[in-house]
Amino acid sequence: MKPSARAEKPEAQGPAARGVRADAQRNLDALLEAAKAVFGDKGVDAPVREIAARAGVGVATVYRHFPQRSDLVAAVFRREVDACAAAAPALSREHEPVEALARWLRRYTSFIATKRGLAAALHSGDPAFDALPEYFRQHLEPALQSLLDAAVSAGQVRADVEPYELLRAVGNLCIAPGEDGALHGRRMVDLLIDGLRYGAPGAGLAPGERRRAR
Numbered sequence: 518m519k520p521s522a523r524a525e526k527p528e529a530q531g532p533a534a535r536g537v538r539a540d541a542q543r544n545l546d547a548l549l550e551a552a553k554a555v556f557g558d559k560g561v562d563a564p565v566r567e568i569a570a571r572a573g574v575g576v577a578t579v580y581r582h583f584p585q586r587s588d589l590v591a592a593v594f595r596r597e598v599d600a601c602a603a604a605a606p607a608l609s610r611e612h613e614p615v616e617a618l619a620r621w622l623r624r625y626t627s628f629i630a631t632k633r634g635l636a637a638a639l640h641s642g643d644p645a646f647d648a649l650p651e652y653f654r655q656h657l658e659p660a661l662q663s664l665l666d667a668a669v670s671a672g673q674v675r676a677d678v679e680p681y682e683l684l685r686a687v688g689n690l691c692i693a694p695g696e697d698g699a700l701h702g703r704r705m706v707d708l709l710i711d712g713l714r715y716g717a718p719g720a721g722l723a724p725g726e727r728r729r730a731r
Contacts, residue, residue, distance in 0.1 A: 545582060547572040552593050553631055561590050561638040587645035590638045593631075594649055598656050601628045605660035615673035618664040619710045622687060625657075626702050629691040657684060672718040 551572035555563045565586075569576045583589035604624050608617040632639070639646050661680040668674040686709060691702035 544572070544574050544578060548574055548579060548582065549593055549596050552589055553597065556590070556593060556635055557631060561586065561635060585645070587638070587643050590635055591645055591649060594635055594639065594646075595652060597628050597631050598653055601625055602656040602660040605664055609664065609667060613673070614664070614668040614671040615710075615714065618668045618674065618713075619707075621661070621664055622683075622706050622710060623703060625661075625684070625687055626691050626706055629688055629702070654681065668713075669717075674713040675716045678713060 548568070552568050555568050555571060559567075565579050566576050568589075569579050572579075579589070583592065601621075601624060605617075605621055608620050608624075611617070612620060639649060658680045661683060665674065665678065665680060665683070669676045687706055690705035690709065
């Protein structure tokens with residue numbers, strides 16, 4: 518039986534459609550990455566044409582995806598939250614629990630730097646940003662909780678720390694501005710990680726010794 522035209526049409530157009538979607542996604546990713554960089558350098562009021570030029574797209578493309586500037590700011594924030602949360606399971610697969618936790622907290626300091634560039638807008642009272650604090654907690658708290666649970670189970674960190682208080686602590690340690698501020702923040706986070714180890718049953722033991730201690 519000869520296939521109907523309707524059956525043939527999706528197959529004929531499928532690869533082209535997927536190519537268009539892939540191009541659109543690349544443009545969107547480039548746009549959000551460019552917006553993150555420009556917002557970090559010049560604030561969220563930077564000209565849209567500068568973001569478009571950095572992304573290699575037209576200004577019309579920016580407005581097609583994000584009709585309002587607040588839409589773009591919120592999208593950059595959510596993208597950075599998603600990337601930070603997604604790093605947790607990847608680090609858990611590649612490193613010992615306490616090392617995965619330490620690397621994730623350092624990764625989180627980079628997120629804080631991005632958030633600082635968006636801070637004025639995020640705290641402006643614009644209702645477009647009302648859902649972002651909850652988005653932050655819903656994604657980052659479980660990611661950090663999984664890392665803490667693994668490190669506690671391994672006897673590598675103390676068990677009396679909640680993920681949200683740790684997120685807040687890192688944020689408070691990373692408030693100094695400028696390049697020196699970033700170096701200071703990383704230094705403070707390293708000290709915080711040392712504090713998490715204090716009192717842990719397996720702190721200071723080699724991996725084989727930690728397994729015997731549990």
